[in-house]
Amino acid sequence: MDRPKKTEFTFPTHINDYPTGPQYAAGYLPETNAGWRSVRPVVDHDACVYCLRCYLLCPDGTVVKDNGKITFDMDYCKGCGVCAYECPKDAIKMVKEQV
Amino acid sequence: MTNLIDIPKVNAKNMTEKEFFYGHKACAGCGGSIAVRLALKVLGERTYTALPAGCMSAVGFIYPQMAFNTNAIITTFPGSASMASGIAVGAKALGQKDVKTVVFAGDGGTADIGFQALSGMIDRNDDVLYICYDNEAYMNTGIQKSGLTPYGTKTTTTPAGENLPGTITHKKNLFEIIAAHDIAYAATASIGYPQDFLNKVNKAKHIKGATFIHVYASCPTGWGTPTETSVEIAKDAVDCGLIFLAEFEDGEYKLNRNPKQFAPVKDYLKKQGRFKHMQDTDIEVVIANRDRKWSRMRKHWL
Numbered sequence: 300m301d302r303p304k305k306t307e308f309t310f311p312t313h314i315n316d317y318p319t320g321p322q323y324a325a326g327y328l329p330e331t332n333a334g335w336r337s338v339r340p341v342v343d344h345d346a347c348v349y350c351l352r353c354y355l356l357c358p359d360g361t362v363v364k365d366n367g368k369i370t371f372d373m374d375y376c377k378g379c380g381v382c383a384y385e386c387p388k389d390a391i392k393m394v395k396e397q398v
Numbered sequence: 399m400t401n402l403i404d405i406p407k408v409n410a411k412n413m414t415e416k417e418f419f420y421g422h423k424a425c426a427g428c429g430g431s432i433a434v435r436l437a438l439k440v441l442g443e444r445t446y447t448a449l450p451a452g453c454m455s456a457v458g459f460i461y462p463q464m465a466f467n468t469n470a471i472i473t474t475f476p477g478s479a480s481m482a483s484g485i486a487v488g489a490k491a492l493g494q495k496d497v498k499t500v501v502f503a504g505d506g507g508t509a510d511i512g513f514q515a516l517s518g519m520i521d522r523n524d525d526v527l528y529i530c531y532d533n534e535a536y537m538n539t540g541i542q543k544s545g546l547t548p549y550g551t552k553t554t555t556t557p558a559g560e561n562l563p564g565t566i567t568h569k570k571n572l573f574e575i576i577a578a579h580d581i582a583y584a585a586t587a588s589i590g591y592p593q594d595f596l597n598k599v600n601k602a603k604h605i606k607g608a609t610f611i612h613v614y615a616s617c618p619t620g621w622g623t624p625t626e627t628s629v630e631i632a633k634d635a636v637d638c639g640l641i642f643l644a645e646f647e648d649g650e651y652k653l654n655r656n657p658k659q660f661a662p663v664k665d666y667l668k669k670q671g672r673f674k675h676m677q678d679t680d681i682e683v684v685i686a687n688r689d690r691k692w693s694r695m696r697k698h699w700l
Contacts, residue, residue, distance in 0.1 A: 302417040308462060322459060326467040328421040335426060351410035355592050356629050358424065358431045360417040379426035379618075380626030393626075 336378035346390035353382035422465035427625030429615035450478035452504035479519035505546035533617035590633025622671015
């Protein structure tokens with residue numbers, strides 16, 4: 300997967316652990332956005348024609364091309380539903396998140 | 399003239415799988431983050447990104463979270479273009495090749511506060527791509543009217559009531575103001591037409607000198623629309639003629655999309671909470687302004 304993963308935040312203990320400048324390195328993600336979500340996207344792979352419209356339009360870039368199949372990075376999906384709404388084949392359904 | 403046919407095309411199938419704007423804290427369904435994400439995917443890893451105060455800097459740099467995977471810096475609100483100029487000439491002085499400097503500024507940071515710096519940047523013709531994602535108000539600070547807020551919009555500084563229909567001024571004609579600088583390349587786009595936007599960013603990437611793209615990006619929070627309709631709303635705005643897709647290159651305007659018939663403006667307006675209060679007379683003002691603009695564009699740009 301060509302995208303940054305969640306990194307555990309460890310409190311800096313030595314001066315060398317602090318970032319140089321006002322930010323950490325690019326792609327340093329100690330938090331996920333999964334908690335924002337109330338619905339989650341589910342793909343029907345039989346109906347999906349792999350047009351990649353969801354991949355193009357996901358505001359968070361969480362749609363992953365996985366060997367000719369569409370999957371989602373659930374750590375960072377916010378459940379906005381753009382993928383399901385824009386899907387020309389209605390292959391993506393937004394399903395209520397179970398708590 | 400840079401011919402788009404000579405430039406390798408970028409589309410969803412062949413674009414890089416790397417994400418350069420990831421894990422950001424933008425509202426669900428944010429149109430601006432679609433624009434930033436797609437633009438960075440076209441521009442690639444060797445990009446210097448400068449962002450003034452605005453949504454994309456607020457959601458990208460929440461310490462210690464760092465959503466940008468390119469070099470990125472928050473600039474002063476009025477000085478984003480001048481800082482980008484400095485980055486571009488700095489990169490040139492260091493002899494760096496294949497780098498691009500890009501600015502992502504909102505409509506307020508472009509048309510109002512950052513305008514003098516932008517004007518100076520275009521005048522010096524620094525190698526910077528300036529992308530204005532236009533969500534038609536200062537959304538980051540809580541929906542205040544900007545120079546690009548259209549007629550009839552309800553914002554916190556232009557509330558709608560019995561006496562006024564919200565904003566009483568029309569949208570500033572930013573594209574033509576920028577084109578009047580005789581810029582190398584300027585374009586308008588909408589996230590509702592993503593391939594068109596990708597092509598324009600790709601074209602600007604391959605042009606040396608100052609370039610400008612004005613991309614229409616929806617904002618579910620500020621516009622009062624459901625999160626899933628973000629892209630559809632941005633497409634509707636183009637289809638009903640309130641937003642036009644055009645390019646300015648080599649001193650010539652080019653209208654990319656000239657529909658024979660517009661989609662109904664009322665349908666577009668009534669989908670959004672910010673226009674809910676509008677009376678038919680207000681909508682007629684919007685339509686009259688649109689028709690005046692289009693008749694002028696069709697006369698001179700075709």
